[in-house]
Amino acid sequence: MMVQQERAARTRQSLMRAAAEAFAEDGFVPTTLSTISRRAGVSNGALHFHFENKHDLARAVEAAAADTVRAITVAAEQRQDSALQRLIDATHALMNSLDEDAVVRAGFELVGTAPRRGETEATDLRGEWQHWIDMVLHTAKDNGELADGVSAAEACTAVVAATVGFEVLGIKDPKWVSRRTLSQYWELMLPRLASPERLPELVPHGPGPAAPAHTPHP
């Protein structure tokens, strides 16, 4: 029984991954359920056991992507005292997910796609992300972490726009969601956003060792 449940969960995961990849490559509308089941290596019957139709699959992809984004913000919340560092860490984790996880990528892309845009049950991933950034920047402001004259609202506008830009540009070129690009972004932004007292303790490249600044010449 356990074995069957595990197998069912694995099949569901494969179908969501196959759907995410097919939506990204061919678009939501032209993708058929047979394409998805073939790509996942499961029968049409197995697909229909898990998902009623394509919108049902899209909803599952969006919900899984939203779970990943929420797990990223929760992990960032637990890790750091500084609200600005939580923001830096969460953006790194999100870009890493966008780089590595087709489901997260598709989750963001589907929300903006015309046939899914009108869906009332669709998860508004960009909206949730924006809301979290707004909240963490207001905390930063309240804690005196922002530079004088910088409001949480204007910092939020700049950071939300840039991360959406990285996400969209990263679909065509993974360079945009690389750790190096995002580290350079924070190196540029932090001297403007952070109060001079807090700036020295902030780590633009997020958790883990720093990426090499330059690609070594062979």
Place this chain on the structure above:
Amino acid sequence: MMVQQERAARTRQSLMRAAAEAFAEDGFVPTTLSTISRRAGVSNGALHFHFENKHDLARAVEAAAADTVRAITVAAEQRQDSALQRLIDATHALMNSLDEDAVVRAGFELVGTAPRRGETEATDLRGEWQHWIDMVLHTAKDNGELADGVSAAEACTAVVAATVGFEVLGIKDPKWVSRRTLSQYWELMLPRLASPERLPELVPHGPGPAAPAHTPHP
């Protein structure tokens, strides 16, 4: 004869606008040529006189959007001595076009859409825009307009990402492509990007009188 040519040009424009609006609302794939001709108020025959198929229309929309973007950068080049001010002015003009012109909006959106993404003849609007920003920021660097320690490349990454973010977010909420949002963005960024000597002469709200800072209470 002149009258007929003018009428033909007007019909062509109406068809491109109708196509741009339909692509934005329903997506490229589900939109049919009959939907477009009906929306434009012309016959199917008239549509086929101007455009062979839907991809032909999409190419025309993309090309018209690219013309607008090029006109914006050319106008900015002519208007200002300062490279940074040219960049500010061009971003304002682009956001204004994205707000007001369905063809420009669709031109940017189509490039990122799966069925058009593979098109070799598609105009890479975001790529052209990125190239221009890169060029103008290198000029700013050469002219000593950038702050010490800020490279043209990292400034370009931040500005390109933010403008793509504004463009994409503006599809759902025009607030993101408003003059006020972009003015706030430049007010935040300029003290970091511009050299202290050049900063006082830069106008974050672009050409024309400043927009009111706050919506007046009724």
